[in-house]
Amino acid sequence: MTSTTTLPAPPEVDYPDLGLYIDGEWKSGTSGQPVLNPATGETLGEVPFAGPADLDAALEAADRGFRVWRDTPVAERTAILHRAADLIRARAGEIGRVMTAEEGKPLTESTGEAHRAATLLDWDAEEARRAHGRLIPSGPGETLSVHRVPIGPVAAFIPWNFPAGGPMRKIAAALAAGCSIVIKPSEETPGTACLLARCFAEAGLPAGVLNVVFGVPAEVSRHLIPSPVIRFVAFTGSVPVGKQLAAMAGEVMKPALMELGGHAPVIVCPDVDPVAAARACVRGKYANAGQVCTSPSRFYVHSDLYDDFLGAFVEASEAVRVGNGLAPGIGMGPLASSRRRDAVHRLVSDARDRGAEVLTGGSPVDGPGYFYPPTVLAGVPDDAAILSEEPFGPVAPLLRFDDLDEVLARANALPFGLAAYGFTHRADVADRLVRGFEAGILSLNHTGGSVPHAPSGGWKDSGYGREGGAEGLDGYLVTKRVSHRLAV
Structure with missing residues (x-):
């Protein structure tokens, strides 16, 4: 028989206050649902849901935040992301305890996941320094160059199974590339995402660059994806939902990254x-x-x-x-x-x-x-x-x-x-x-x-696009060709 252990109740977890993080401020939302501890069935807290006005505020904030963040020098962006990674690493024990309480995985796995999220952020922060273009040989009086520029505000949707690593794969790549992001983590594991957002805020990330919302998944995706503010869609989850979101993005000609299920x-x-x-x-x-x-x-x-x-x-x-x-x-x-x-x-x-x-x-x-x-x-x-x-x-x-x-x-x-x-x-x-x-x-x-330094992604129905490695920033960047002649 499998060793199934019934133990005395572990120490209480200091579960964080939950909120929507929009334009650098915490908001209470319009409704919500309880967050349950899967090991006990007990209620940990209540996650607030974003209404249409909250989602509009997040979009407006992401639009403003993008214009600030894309023009922030790469060295300054990188320094902020490294500070956020240091805070996550320093708080890995707290983040791990909250993650275990709301998702269930053993504390060693949760704490390790928090450390890996910090490492991923550090990697992408440094990859931003290498996301450069190139000069192409041309004739006299003409410069032909390739530039890689941030695509714009991102809408991202994350499941519950990796409450720190899942959001960070989207946040780190988007922010490293110079994009802003509106991210909807899972309503079943919101505490971890809120703790991550606090680290970014304390690291000095400008308001509006990172926005965290929760809500009814179909309602949030229908509101965010068609918005003209959003330029890229990133999703991790099941194949059926991924196909729905990819179709929604395709209707408005927006590129997407789909990391879907497997077997x-x-x-x-x-x-x-x-x-x-x-x-x-x-x-x-x-x-x-x-x-x-x-x-x-x-x-x-x-x-x-x-x-x-x-x-x-x-x-x-x-x-x-x-x-x-x-x-x-x-x-x-x-x-x-x-x-x-x-x-x-x-x-x-x-x-x-x-x-x-x-x-x-x-x-x-x-x-x-x-x-x-x-x-x-x-x-x-x-x-x-x-x-x-x-x-x-x-x-x-x-x-x-x-x-x-x-x-x-x-x-x-x-x-x-x-x-x-x-x-x-x-x-x-x-x-x-x-x-x-x-x-x-x-x-x-x-x-x-x-691992942060190598790409991961699917084939066939398991999706397209890659996360991690040098390829991890590709979806968040637009390749622009510039041909510059010195005179008419």
């Missing part, structure tokens, strides 16, 4: 240590309770080592300590909501009903909170929903394969193409995996996450 295949080849590979896969699978768009979610294991891999995977899954993320020693917290817990259990029940064997886990944990144990499935039939729907939870279906070309076809059969994973020590097999996987992110012999 990441893992191919474990016969030349690796099955126990080591299984343990590496378990570490990746249960990070943030599997609520990661790049989470490994379909495990194809060669028949020669399937049994050994399966045994080690189950053993490592059962060793994961589940409980309130604020308690010490917890390896996996709750799912973020009852909605997520029920969706995961529906997929597990469907697989079981179709003949899959549940080797561990498989049922919601009794008691308060939205806990679901690490769950391993074997003998999953091809028509089980979990093989075509992104599980976004702590469930691992394990499947056999014998032929590499055949399993690559199975791995690529879905419309998703965000992340993929492979385990092999053979250079020729690694080359086939690199060439064969249809995914924007490929990890070989590990299941590590994204």
Whole structure:
């Protein structure tokens, strides 16, 4: 059985006052909804919703803020962003505790996420110094040059699973490029976003450059995206919603960045240590309770080592300590909501009903909170929903394969193409995996996450555009060609 821990209530979290951050001021909004602790079901606070007047104020502020920020020297912009990163890093413990209280992930993961958000901001701040154009050789009396200029105010929409890292990927790139931004983080995890906004304000970011709003997602997107103020749309979330927002942006000819869902295949080849590979896969699978768009979610294991891999995977899954993320020693917290817990259990029940064997886990944990144990499935039939729907939870279906070309076809059969994973020590097999996987992110012999200095993004239905690396600022910049003749 999975180690599910019931512990005394952890210390109370000093949950922050929530508000809309518009034009450098905190506002109370027009309505709201409770914010729940997914480990206890208790109310942490109430997030305010922006009404039409609030959204108009945010747009007007972003328009004014952009005109100030784009003309701020790069060195000065960079210094402000570095100060904000230093504040986030200094407050990572506080930010982490709030993040765990409202999202559920273990405190070590939350604190680490806050530090990574600061590192990402530092990287993008420095990348702003390198986002320069070039001179192109031309004839006498003429200068031909390429300039990269900020595209303008950005509308960004963020889900709940990475309350610090998710917003920062949009904020850091937009601000580094010289854009202003109106961002709508998740209403389920607003406290973390508010703490980030305070760091930017204290670092000296001019009013209107960063605006944080909450509200009914469809209403906010319908208000912001068509506005003539907004010049670029950035979204992370599900494929269906991403397609809706991309269509909305397309109707008004606005470019967009779409980082959408996935269903990441893992191919474990016969030349690796099955126990080591299984343990590496378990570490990746249960990070943030599997609520990661790049989470490994379909495990194809060669028949020669399937049994050994399966045994080690189950053993490592059962060793994961589940409980309130604020308690010490917890390896996996709750799912973020009852909605997520029920969706995961529906997929597990469907697989079981179709003949899959549940080797561990498989049922919601009794008691308060939205806990679901690490769950391993074997003998999953091809028509089980979990093989075509992104599980976004702590469930691992394990499947056999014998032929590499055949399993690559199975791995690529879905419309998703965000992340993929492979385990092999053979250079020729690694080359086939690199060439064969249809995914924007490929990890070989590990299941590590994204890094600031390299690009991440999807393929096929998993979206377009890239975040991180030198490519991360591209969507927020316009390439302008200038041909300058000295005389008529």
